[in-house]
Amino acid sequence: MNCRVCNSTRLEPAIDLGHQPWCNHFLKKEEVGKEPFYPLRVLFCHQCATAQLDHTVAKEIMFGDHTYLSGVTKSLGEHFKTIAREVDDRFFKNTPGKSVLDIGSNDGTQLKHFQALGYEALGVESSKTTARIALDAGVPTLNDFFNLDVARRLDRKFHVINAAGVFFHLEELHSVTDGIREALREDGVFVVQFLYMKRIVDNLAFDQIYHEHLLYYNLKTIETLLNRHGLALFDAYLSPIHGGSMIGFITHQSKGVAPSARLQKLREQEEAEKSNDLATYLDFAQRILQMKQENLTYLDDAKKRGKRIYGMGAPVKGNTLLNYFGIGRKYLDCLVEKNELRRGLFSPGQHLEVLIEKELTQLPDIYYVLAWNFKKEILANNQELIRNGVEFYFPVDPTEITQ
């Protein structure tokens, strides 16, 4: 295969998480055991240093009819509001006729905040169901996969283009990036949000690796991509959203905008900590393997002592962890979740049934916490269980979680 960013063939396997099913689809009873498995492996490009998956699950399977609604999560709603305000304050506060294009606009949550600030909004969303929800809520939305063809058909230019949490999914990476350049006004700003690979490595958050995330950018690598398409990053900062996202501000390269001081500082950190070196990734892979051994030792011992263990939470990323560690019904009786939409479904790969927290008839001795990145909140919210002797085990437990 060729590098998704620079087309080089000098790719080397760095992190191999085995064969895994698509982790976002919790199974109905009749689907259990029928889910296809695909390789889940991160390659490192010796030419441009981009970390990327080698196997692509077709975008039509992953995003054709997904049911993830950004409007449902309250903290995300707040985040979207802050982003809209920030972009408006910084760049287009007093601009007449301002406009925004949101790529992967989901249920229109982000665009509603821009509309409230006087923007003419357009969303492009691949999921039919989700696009319909946005339309019904009064957010103009095109049901399609955004790319250069779509940008040409739109034949419009926008002050703001936003892409939150979609830019690393892209199978049609180059066509999408060209489409963004095409649809961005000369004085426009493209706002991108992406999982930051350096944070994933720092936090040992290998469960952020799954098939939907085809690319794992650092600043250096996303800048390589943008520059190839005539775009340039001029500012960036880290946000705690999704456990460590980078928010970047981009414009046309031809404008020659100088990089901000904080962007320079982040670039220097990557350099100093060798974030774009193969050795860093190989070391990370080693740490993941070590965690697997520690987890299995702990669980084997707990089972020997006759402990009843439930998984806490059924986050999508939890499936990467369960499948890579090989933690199934031998260890966990079930996964316990608050989200009632997952009631009675089974986790892909390990086939653990999802039960709803308030409907439990029996408590476990140990909660194996899949949403480990919320350790502080989880311990704080479960003081009573802890006093009653329920143990909470965190499968990934970095000394400090940086967000």
Ligand SMILES: [Zn+2]
């Ligand atoms: Zn490359």
